[in-house]
Amino acid sequence: MATGAQGDLKDGPAKLSEPVVVFENVSIRFDGPPVLENVSFQVNPGETRILLGPAGVGKSVLLKLANGLLRPDSGRIFLFGEEITAMAEEQLLKLRTRTGMVFQEGALFDSLTVRDNVGYTLMERREPIAEIDRRVREALRFVELEHTYSMLPASLSGGMRRRVAIARAIIDQPELLLYDSPTGGLDPVTSTTIDELIIKERDVYRTPSLLVTHRLQDAFTMATHRYDETASRMIPLAAGEINASTTFLVLHQGRVVFDGDTAELVASDDPFLKEFLA
């Protein structure tokens, strides 16, 4: 990995003392049975919560509930201490600017260049062009894609698109990062690159995050590695050591069946968890 980004990104997000996200008995259904039922958990400052579960269990729905892109049928959701369950969209838009979200397929604006995608938030705020250019380059340097500055998303590979999406999510120093299956559909090498970026964001900037994945390998890589700023790469933790700020949530049939740290997850006797982890 190249050297980490300098300047504004280096300052990191503002540190919070209260939980960043709180779910209280949240339920949602579309047409058919409930997708999520009485889901409760919280994300604390500096914490990386990995949301595991089989495909189609409602992980992405939960992520969209966390920043108000979807509204629950019942229960309460708090983001940065403010209840967003019935918050007006106008207020939610402002609150969402404090979060960064990486979508499943990147969700880059295909008619805009990489520069305009990454600098979108800054352009919306009408920041000076020179400032936008500087910060876009800085964010792209973080994901090692500075050379894609003028390219269109269509000319990028799947992995590059995810990395640009990460650059777009982190450019404004968010106070919470939401990752929706950032390695889904990618080859193992590219997946490791994405994992490394997420670990770098976690260890260098201490941004709390909620990460959705169904790939156990990614989840355990997060728990068992750290980012070495001197070596500018991800390295394994010492044998038996795990990252204390990385914890797990497991969803099954719309309910949270596990909420705890890596050691508890591995030691669990729950038949579903045993089968899922096998």
Add this chain to the structure above:
Amino acid sequence: MPFALDRIDTLAKRMLLAVQDYSIFCWEATSNLFRRPHYWADIVTQGDLIGVGSLPIVVLTGFFTGAVLALQSAASLAQFGAQAYTGRFVSLSMIRELAPVLTGLMVSGRNASGMASELGSMVVTEQIDAMRALGTDPMKKLVTPRVLATVVTLFLLTIVSDTVGTAGGAAVAVFISKQDGTQYFTSAIQALGYDDIAQGITKPLFFGFIISTVGCFFGMKTSGGTQGVGRSTTQAVVVSSVLIIVCDFVLGRALLWLYSGY
């Protein structure tokens, strides 16, 4: 409840819900005109795409509609020795009815489908969600500029269609029916009253609103992947075209009452 009644009940509720959703959508799109932020650059871009982009088809449609009107009317009017009224017939028909409706239908076919497919693709690829996650209101950024641009450009395109339609009629009258050009234009201008022009330029304002709101509405409500995008595109063109025809009748009746008192 019997099965057939149950289905009618479900269908009626779904239609009512769609009308409610569309009404709320239109209200939001319109009220955003008076709320910050305003995306002026997007309005100009859309104006260029919709207005300038539609100019060739509007010019061709307008010209040949005027031409065929002159061709058919000249033959019929000649039977009563009233061929001199060709200009009057063409200009009245074009300005009151044909230019607004045909321009509306042409722009609907080209742009309602374009809006539905563009916004629909953005919905299914989560670009709309990404926009909301980045703190931008897609209604303000994507819908309101399209609505304003379509209303303004359709108004202007209809005036272009009026002009080239009358010119098309003149070309046929002069070069095929061998009428006098001055007579054609004098007849065309003398026949036109303030109410005729007012009718002709009021309609595109409504048609432009229908085209853009229907196109954007179906686009933003897209679900079901690429198949859903195709379905939204087709629905947008069909619904906006039918609404234009229905609205033309309603507006025609209302404007006749307003300007002529009958």
